[in-house]
Amino acid sequence: MVHTFDDSALAGVLGHMNSDHTDDNLLIVRAFGQPNATEATMTGFDGDGGDWRAMLPDGSAVDVRVQWPGGPISERPQVRRAVVELYRAACDRLGIDARAEHG
Numbered sequence: 001m002v003h004t005f006d007d008s009a010l011a012g013v014l015g016h017m018n019s020d021h022t023d024d025n026l027l028i029v030r031a032f033g034q035p036n037a038t039e040a041t042m043t044g045f046d047g048d049g050g051d052w053r054a055m056l057p058d059g060s061a062v063d064v065r066v067q068w069p070g071g072p073i074s075e076r077p078q079v080r081r082a083v084v085e086l087y088r089a090a091c092d093r094l095g096i097d098a099r100a101e102h103g
Helices: 007-020 022-031 076-094
Strands: 039-045 049-055 061-067
Touching (some): 007 076, 022 061, 022 076, 049 076
Antiparallel strands (some): 039 049, 049 061
C-alpha cells in the first residue's frame, strides 16, 4: 500500500518547491519525461514518488510522475531527502552540476 502524507506535509512541501525551487522542478521534469518543458510545478507526492505538471512549448500541459530514486518513503523527514536525491539524479541525467547547498 502506497503511503499518503497529510495535508500539512503536502502543503509545506508543495509551497516550498513551487516558490523556492521552480528551476529544480523544471530540471526534474526535463530529465524524467518532458525534455522540452518550459515550466514545471510540483502538484503532489506520496510514498512512491512525486507529481509535476509540465508546460510544453505549444502551451499544452502534461502530468509527469517520477518515482523516488531511493525507493518508497513513509516519514515526513524522508521527503526532503527524496526530493534532493531526485534533483541530483536529474542533474546527473542532464549533465548539470548540482548545487552545493543541496548537501
